[in-house]
Amino acid sequence: MPDSPRREALAWSAAFVAYVALGYWTKGLVLNWIVGPLFPLFVMVLIPRALGRGDSR
Amino acid sequence: MSWAAHEFENYFIQKHAGIKISFLGLAIGTLSPDLFTKSFVYRSEDPAMFHRGWPGVGFSHSLIFGVALALLVLWATRSRSWSLGILIGQWAHVFTDIADTAGVMPFFPFSIEPVTISMWRHAASEGRYGDAAAYYSSLGGMWDLFWLVVLVLVARRTLSADYFRSTIVPADPRAWAWLHRRTGLGERGLLTLYRGLCFYGAGRMVSWFLYARFGARTPFQPFWNGPSYLASYNDLSDAGPLEVVWRTTLGGVLFAGFLWLVWRLVGARLWRRGIDPPSVKRNRTFF
Numbered sequence: 001m002p003d004s005p006r007r008e009a010l011a012w013s014a015a016f017v018a019y020v021a022l023g024y025w026t027k028g029l030v031l032n033w034i035v036g037p038l039f040p041l042f043v044m045v046l047i048p049r050a051l052g053r054g055d056s057r
Numbered sequence: 058m059s060w061a062a063h064e065f066e067n068y069f070i071q072k073h074a075g076i077k078i079s080f081l082g083l084a085i086g087t088l089s090p091d092l093f094t095k096s097f098v099y100r101s102e103d104p105a106m107f108h109r110g111w112p113g114v115g116f117s118h119s120l121i122f123g124v125a126l127a128l129l130v131l132w133a134t135r136s137r138s139w140s141l142g143i144l145i146g147q148w149a150h151v152f153t154d155i156a157d158t159a160g161v162m163p164f165f166p167f168s169i170e171p172v173t174i175s176m177w178r179h180a181a182s183e184g185r186y187g188d189a190a191a192y193y194s195s196l197g198g199m200w201d202l203f204w205l206v207v208l209v210l211v212a213r214r215t216l217s218a219d220y221f222r223s224t225i226v227p228a229d230p231r232a233w234a235w236l237h238r239r240t241g242l243g244e245r246g247l248l249t250l251y252r253g254l255c256f257y258g259a260g261r262m263v264s265w266f267l268y269a270r271f272g273a274r275t276p277f278q279p280f281w282n283g284p285s286y287l288a289s290y291n292d293l294s295d296a297g298p299l300e301v302v303w304r305t306t307l308g309g310v311l312f313a314g315f316l317w318l319v320w321r322l323v324g325a326r327l328w329r330r331g332i333d334p335p336s337v338k339r340n341r342t343f344f
Binding site: 015027031041 | 264
């Protein structure tokens with residue numbers, strides 16, 4: 001997980017760009033009320049944690 | 058319908074209600090009118106009528122639907138902050154959807170007259186992608202942008218970790234503690250989840266806008282009652298302005314009377330036996 005405001009902003013920006021790109025190409029697959037709100041949780045917390053790079057605090 | 062404004066409004070409302078309402082309740086309330094109905098809208102023969110009218114599922118966009126949900130939640134959970142959150146969220150959704158040509162029936166069943174300001178055309182008849190392209194070619198997209206700007210200018214503090222710690226969690230400690238226990242998420246994870254709705258609104262807005270411009274290539278017509286490239290207005294009523302005002306006023310008066318009766322018979326009792334989180338102190342009003 002990011003540990004400074006700058007890195008955190010960068011992580012959110014990267015997640016946003018990824019989501020918009022995925023949304024543009026897959027449309028309803030990710031642009032829905034289930035995947036959408038959970039997307040940042042997956043890419044910024046759960047996946048890094050599963051890869052052993054994030055903390056669970 | 059609004060494609061992202063509903064998500065942004067939550068943070069604005071939360072800023073003003075503060076610790077007195079649950080954000081999770083508010084979010085579910087905002088989503089509730091379309092939660093189980095939207096996927097059927099695009100498959101129906103008359104999407105606008107099915108979505109907002111009667112017969113159809115238009116009652117989900119009425120104020121009485123929010124009252125019923127809020128009372129049900131208050132009865133089942135005794136949580137005042139959840140009940141208020143659901144009520145305010147659902148009502149915010151109803152008032153926002155007045156802006157498209159199909160409108161809503163706010164005082165159903167006392168009036169089934171759709172109320173609309175026809176700012177942009179309801180375009181569900183174009184299918185999901187066509188609907189999105191039409192919305193982001195009209196003032197609808199501008200409406201989303203307006204709420205994003207409002208959020209950034211007026212309510213951006215609600216997205217901070219401090220606000221999450223000092224207001225969002227204390228307003229609903231049981232739900233956040235439950236989420237923590239069930240998912241093993243720490244504060245950062247829960248904060249990310251909380252911010253997720255804003256992220257979703259912004260991402261959805263940008264993605265569909267890009268799709269409208271570069272995928273569907275629909276003309277950008279952000280004018281009142283646009284986009285004009287659509288053949289149909291999807292206005293559900295053929296009544297004149299005076300008829301709409303009269304029927305809506307009558308429906309509103311009857312609804313107010315019904316609300317008073319429900320409060321006297323059921324609501325007040327449920328509210329009294331309801332519970333607040335320890336840090337919430339209410340005065341004699343709801344807030």
